[in-house]
Every structure is written in structure tokens, then in C-alpha cells.
Amino acid sequence: MDFLQQYNGSKIPDSTQRLNVFALRKxxxxxxxxxxxxxxxxxxxxxxxxxxxxxxxxxxxxxxxxxxxxxxxxxxxxxxxxxxxxxxxxxxxxxxxxxxxxxxxxxxxxxxxxxxxxxxYMPYTLKDFMEHNNNRLDFQTRKNMVAQFLRGLQDIHEQDNALHRDLSPTNILVKPQVNGAISVKISDFGLIKIPDSTLTKTRTSKKGVYAALDPLLSSYREYSRENEIFSAGQIINYLFTGKQRLVTNTQIGEVVTRATSSKSEDRYPSAKVLWEAVKVCGEA
The missing domain is CATH 3.30.200.20 (Phosphorylase Kinase; domain 1)
Known part of the structure; x- marks a missing residue:
């Protein structure tokens, strides 16, 4: 099952788990x-x-x-x-x-x-969405949201070998659809890095929220795909748990542990390969 097949049809399962859009609107x-x-x-x-x-x-x-x-x-x-x-x-x-x-x-x-x-226009950040709806989301809905996020990241990487460099819960936007599906999109490209482009020459002293935590990133100028995978692992953990602290004692936790490993050779080589690892995880 590819990215698109996995995310299509994502819905909140029943009326007891409806999204808290009232709080989000505020x-x-x-x-x-x-x-x-x-x-x-x-x-x-x-x-x-x-x-x-x-x-x-x-x-x-x-x-x-x-x-x-x-x-x-x-x-x-x-x-x-x-x-x-x-x-x-x-x-x-x-x-x-x-x-x-x-x-x-x-x-x-x-x-x-x-x-x-x-x-x-996307009305909510992932951060606000998860803070108000974390307890309302079932495993499959979270998995569908991860599929969309990783497909977006793969598309970014395949376009001119670009790197976002600032993946965080405030730079991923969410829009609930009328049929109950949840649309997820990556935004805020203020720190984007494109090889051989003037887009890379400014603001290189700044660090993304998760990139700043990466033990393999000694200098922001050296930011590479493996650092992006680290940030992606943090986002995946947040989507499945609603927590910033890494949760490692589950199947998803094992994937996150590898994505955020302090050893370069342990990390997934691409967002697509990272998704393949997430896709086979069960809820237990």
C-alpha cells in the first residue's frame, strides 16, 4: 500500500470521537x-x-x-x-x-x-490540533496523518534535493474535512535549503526546533537528509502519542528510535523508507 492508498479515507470512527473544532477556532x-x-x-x-x-x-x-x-x-x-x-x-x-x-x-x-x-488556508497547526484532539484519534487515523506528512516530505526531497530544515508541530498544518477525513500539509519554508541556490545563503545560523536537538548535527550549515529524518522521527512520535517525549516501548517506538538514533548508519535513508517501516506497525 503506497502513501496515497494509505491516507485516503481517514475518518474519525464515531460520534464520540468528534474533533474539538470549537476549541481550535479560539x-x-x-x-x-x-x-x-x-x-x-x-x-x-x-x-x-x-x-x-x-x-x-x-x-x-x-x-x-x-x-x-x-x-x-x-x-x-x-x-x-x-x-x-x-x-x-x-x-x-x-x-x-x-x-x-x-x-x-x-x-x-x-x-x-x-x-x-x-x-x-489551513486553519490549524498540528500542535493545536493534537492538544485539543489527541484522545479522540484512533491508531489508523494517526497512521493516515503520518502517511500524508511523510509523502509531503518525500515530495520536498525529490524537488531539487531540497531540505525543509524546520519540521515542527507548528509548521505542519491540519484541516478537518466535512467527511471526517483529516488533511495534513507541510508549510513554512523560511529555512529551506536547496543545493546551489541563493535560498541557502541566509539565516543559516538559525536552527529548527528538532534539528537543534539532533546529536549528529554539529553545524547547521552541514544539515543533510539524515538530520531531516531525525526531525521526521520526532514528528511521528508526536503524531502517535501527542507527546514531545519519545515513547519507545511500542512498534512505532522502535521505528522512532531508529529514526532518531545517534548513529548515522541506523537512520532511514529516506522518507519513503521510513514510511515503509511505519506502515507495517500494528497498534499493539
Whole structure:
């Protein structure tokens, strides 16, 4: 069974385990580093923008598309960025526009004047989703979510040999579907590394949440596929347990232990091989 076959049809099993979307709606997608007006009006596009996140690199809004009735997100580069950082911002859009993965956040239109771009709106981070719904998820649903995450990671790695470098529960987004299925997509490519690309030249002193814990990563400039597998193992543990602490006394725990091993030769060589290991695990 491949990635797609495994994740299709993922549903919450019965009404007693319905997702806690009420609590999630009260949660912010991103932690705000500074206070801004919660609403702005974009005169050029006649969009009412609702602030959902601010970081050192960009500001994110959501808005209602009056033509289609759907919600979209708008990522706007912060005004204090250098020219090199603005080029990197545009490069992130180019990468996401090129990858066209079902399991990576979609982007639509780049607007150079600001600069900013519109993208798919996913209402919850994996962190918020798990905090409110961990006890409601059965084993198969968790497995389906892992399948989507690892397929997205494989798609990233196969596109120009790219590395995300900042996999974390706040950079993976979740959207419950009306049929009970749960859509999972990877987002936030601010630290992406592409060999022989200018996208790699800035912000190399920063570390991802899990990458910073990797015993095999002595320098962030040396970040490689084996370090990405370490972060992926941490995400898998979180999806199956809802805990940051590694749980090792299960079949899934054995997979996570190997993915996060302090020995390079023990780690899985790819997201696809990692999924093959997860796929055969039973609930016991």
C-alpha cells in the first residue's frame, strides 16, 4: 500500500470521537511576536485582511475570497527585510509553486509591489490540533496523518534535493474535512535549503526546533537528509502519542528510535523508507 492508498479515507470512527473544532477556532495559528491591528483593508484587491501571525520574516493574514466563497491566506514580507531576504521570500514562492504537492501548502499568486503572495488556508497547526484532539484519534487515523506528512516530505526531497530544515508541530498544518477525513500539509519554508541556490545563503545560523536537538548535527550549515529524518522521527512520535517525549516501548517506538538514533548508519535513508517501516506497525 503506497502513501496515497494509505491516507485516503481517514475518518474519525464515531460520534464520540468528534474533533474539538470549537476549541481550535479560539486558537491562533501562529504566536504573535508583536501586537498589530487584527484587521486591515487591502485597497488594491479590496480584501478584508484578518491577522493570524507575525514573525521576524513575514506577516500572515487570512481573507475571504468574495469570488469563490473560500478562505485564503496572504503572506506578506515584512518591511524591514534586506534585498537579499526579499529575494529569498520570492524564492520560497517559486519553490512552492514548482513543487505542486498534494501534501505541501499550495501557493497561488505572487504580488511583487509589496511583496506578498496568496496561499492555501489551513486553519490549524498540528500542535493545536493534537492538544485539543489527541484522545479522540484512533491508531489508523494517526497512521493516515503520518502517511500524508511523510509523502509531503518525500515530495520536498525529490524537488531539487531540497531540505525543509524546520519540521515542527507548528509548521505542519491540519484541516478537518466535512467527511471526517483529516488533511495534513507541510508549510513554512523560511529555512529551506536547496543545493546551489541563493535560498541557502541566509539565516543559516538559525536552527529548527528538532534539528537543534539532533546529536549528529554539529553545524547547521552541514544539515543533510539524515538530520531531516531525525526531525521526521520526532514528528511521528508526536503524531502517535501527542507527546514531545519519545515513547519507545511500542512498534512505532522502535521505528522512532531508529529514526532518531545517534548513529548515522541506523537512520532511514529516506522518507519513503521510513514510511515503509511505519506502515507495517500494528497498534499493539
Amino acid at each position: 486558537s491562533q495559528i501562529f504566536k504573535l511576536d508583536k501586537s498589530l491591528s487584527t484587521k486591515q483593508f487591502d485597497d488594491s484587491k479590496k480584501r478584508d485582511l484578518q491577522l493570524i501571525g507575525v514573525g521576524s520574516y513575514a506577516t500572515v493574514f487570512k481573507f475571504h475570497n468574495r469570488d469563490t466563497g473560500e478562505w485564503l491566506a496572504l503572506k506578506r514580507a515584512n518591511e524591514d527585510l534586506s534585498e537579499e531576504e526579499k529575494e529569498r521570500f520570492a524564492g520560497e514562492f517559486d519553490f512552492l509553486n514548482k513543487i505542486q504537492s498534494q501534501f505541501v501548502i499550495s501557493v497561488y499568486l505572487y504580488e511583487e509591489v509589496v511583496p506578498q503572495y496568496t496561499m492555501e
